[in-house]
Amino acid sequence: MIPKPSLRKKIEELSGQKISACFQCEKCTNGCPVTFAMDVVPHRLMRMLQLGLLDEALRSDTIWVCASCETCTTRCPNDIDIAHVMDTLRQLSQREGIKTAQKSAPIFHSAFLSSLRRHGRVHEPEMAVVYTLRSGGLNGLRKQAGTGIAMFRRGKIKLLPPRVSAGRQVKNIFKKVKK
Structure with missing residues (x-):
């Protein structure tokens, strides 16, 4: 697990969201109705992306479990569209043919x-x-x-x-x- 901060910029460009603005308030996680089924809760996934741990994020079940209900997006004080970030990660995961536990x-x-x-x-x-x-x-x-x-x-x-x-x-x- 080697952090690569340049990968954060890649996700910010692909999603159009300023991931670096997340200050880990946990409002996204606390409002999410499906965290019980996630292996990495939303605010932790955002932190992984900030650190450039893209491979780990793409392999997580979280991106596939996300219901895209946008509760996280609505609650984010920094206006980060977290649901869109999740969708971007799903698309990237499929494009790169990454295998996940959620087959x-x-x-x-x-x-x-x-x-x-x-x-x-x-x-x-x-x-x-x-x-x-x-x-x-x-x-x-x-x-x-x-x-x-x-x-x-x-x-x-x-x-x-x-x-x-x-x-x-x-x-x-x-x-x-x-x-």
Whole structure:
């Protein structure tokens, strides 16, 4: 674990957030509804980034457990968008192919964004099939098929994605983000 402060600047540039402004008040951590499931609580993750411990931050479960509810962002006295920093770390982790203990979380993240990109909103049945195939293969799909069929019969899920009036706008957002 060798600190590299230059990596903090990299994350500040990628996220557009001034991580160095965090003075460890812990308001983000105290307000977070999912800290019970995190291996590194939000203010500690921010400190890791300040010290340039990027590899450790990218390998943490925290970036995948974060619900992006923005409670941390709202509570931060220095206006750091911590939820956006978490999202930046998730994207960087996927881009660099970093393996985490939360093996299914990056798969879910990818399936979710893929469905959103294709349809302008999440189409749950498609996302569930993609996620299940990627995380559990055909055996996983076989195990979940009964639940899916029962939900379809009860009218809980639709086979076709709903029409979205802003679908083109969503696709344009993804194009801009990709640049």
